[in-house]
Amino acid sequence: MDELKNKIIDRIKAGEVYMKPRWKFVLEGVLLGVGIVFAGLASTYLLSLVLFTMQSTGLIYAGTFGWQGFWLLFIHLPWLLVFLAVVLLILIEFMVQRFTFAYKRPLLFSILGVVLMVGAGTTLVLWSPTHDLIRDKSVEKKWPVMHHVYERGEGEHNLYFGILRQNDDVWLLDMRDRRDQIKTYILDTEEALVKPRFILESGLRVMVFGEPEDGYIEVKGIGPIPRNNRLPSPPDTIDPH
Amino acid sequence: MDLSDEEIVVLIQNGETEMVGVLIDRYEEKLKRYGRRFLSDSDDVEDIVQEAFVRAYTNMKSFDANRKFSPWLYRITHNLLVNKIRSKSRYIPFNFDTDTIWPYLQSDNSADSEAIQSELQNQMSVHLNELDTKYKEPLILFYYESMSYEEISEILRIPVTTVGVRIKRAKDKLKKIIS
Incomplete structure (x- = not known):
């Protein structure tokens, strides 16, 4: 029985086996903490960026146009960003699981904890002007990759936002893009799904869902623009001529 | 010492x-x-x-x-x-189980009487290898190594409540095997 003991003690005495210094474990702990914070911040940034681009392109409102709108939302979601954010969340969960407080409790608790923390951070970033500032800077300075992510044109997802105007029997949509250019589209509302209790009126701020063609938009749906949005502000008045 | x-x-x-x-x-x-x-x-x-x-x-x-x-x-x-x-083994088991996700009501740490424990231990040693490793491990640690649920949770890195659930399921499975 002493054989094993002697073998190990001999190896220790020979310096073959040695105790790792405490600083290595401290460093490991610090790196783990830094990893969690970094992954948390990165996933917060990515998730808020996904929501920000959805808000600034109006994609976030697409679901209000029924199943066609939901489909639009589905196909235009920045899936790569969503995927990266989810990978980071999983990574955080793996790192958190190394702590006693996490693995001694059901997985659900730590998952909820991580999701709530990142969710709260995302809400905070979205509420602040962080992305508006980064977008303005990245577009102005043409930062690589970033300006492509932030610079999305109007109508990219077949969603248009502007002011409604009636000219004889024809409905027009006056809108302003991010470069301050004013454009007017003729609306073909024959097949349009108009939201219940929503009456088309000149001067109304509306969102239009439809296919554009030579200055026309074949409208599939039309409805009011929600308050507190991140869309480009529409022109105040347009000269009818 | x-x-x-x-x-x-x-x-x-x-x-x-x-x-x-x-x-x-x-x-x-x-x-x-x-x-x-x-x-x-x-x-x-x-x-x-x-x-x-x-x-x-x-x-x-x-x-x-x-x-x-x-x-x-x-x-x-x-x-x-x-x-x-x-x-x-050529087959590498996927080391994840859904019973670690949800919270369970914690069962008593030492609910069995000594007589039942000793009887169970005797039966266990015969049929232990018929159990999955995930059930076998907590059972061995609890009955043979006299570890508490807390300690088993630390060794296996699974929630304390899952330890209780696995031990209970292991005992149920053993009873089935024996009968």
């Missing part, structure tokens, strides 16, 4: 290397017995126990003396055993 394991660890951390021998005396047989429940080759068990002590010594400074030493040492041994079992 009246010193607790944790007090001995503090001495080792402070350079009294010889004290490693005391820990080896206390745990060598226990760990070998634990290893033999999973591996039939006694040379493998011997190697694993030796490696467990070496790793424990190497990482001794990461041990927090305010916690219990035995779950920490068993955790190291458990990891080595898992690696050995994996290297021996």
Whole structure:
């Protein structure tokens, strides 16, 4: 029985086996903490960026146009960003699981904890002007990759936002893009799904869902623009001529 | 020697290397017995126990003396055993179970009477190998190594409530096998 003991003690005495210094474990702990914070911040940034681009392109409102709108939302979601954010969340969960407080409790608790923390951070970033500032800077300075992510044109997802105007029997949509250019589209509302209790009126701020063609938009749906949005502000008045 | 394991660890951390021998005396047989429940080759068990002590010594400074030493040492041994079992089988089990996700009502830590426990232990030793490893492990730690749910949770890195659930399911399965 002493054989094993002697073998190990001999190896220790020979310096073959040695105790790792405490600083290595401290460093490991610090790196783990830094990893969690970094992954948390990165996933917060990515998730808020996904929501920000959805808000600034109006994609976030697409679901209000029924199943066609939901489909639009589905196909235009920045899936790569969503995927990266989810990978980071999983990574955080793996790192958190190394702590006693996490693995001694059901997985659900730590998952909820991580999701709530990142969710709260995302809400905070979205509420602040962080992305508006980064977008303005990245577009102005043409930062690589970033300006492509932030610079999305109007109508990219077949969603248009502007002011409604009636000219004889024809409905027009006056809108302003991010470069301050004013454009007017003729609306073909024959097949349009108009939201219940929503009456088309000149001067109304509306969102239009439809296919554009030579200055026309074949409208599939039309409805009011929600308050507190991140869309480009529409022109105040347009000269009818 | 009246010193607790944790007090001995503090001495080792402070350079009294010889004290490693005391820990080896206390745990060598226990760990070998634990290893033999999973591996039939006694040379493998011997190697694993030796490696467990070496790793424990190497990482001794990461041990927090305010916690219990035995779950920490068993955790190291458990990891080595898992690696050995994996290297021996072509099929590598996916190490995730849904019973670690949800919270369960915690059952009593020592609900069985001594007589039932001893009877169960006798039956267990015959049929233990018919159980899945995930049920076998907590059962062995609870009944043969006299660990608490908390300690088993630390060794297997699963929630405390899951330990209770697995032990209960293991007992139900054993009863089925026996009957």
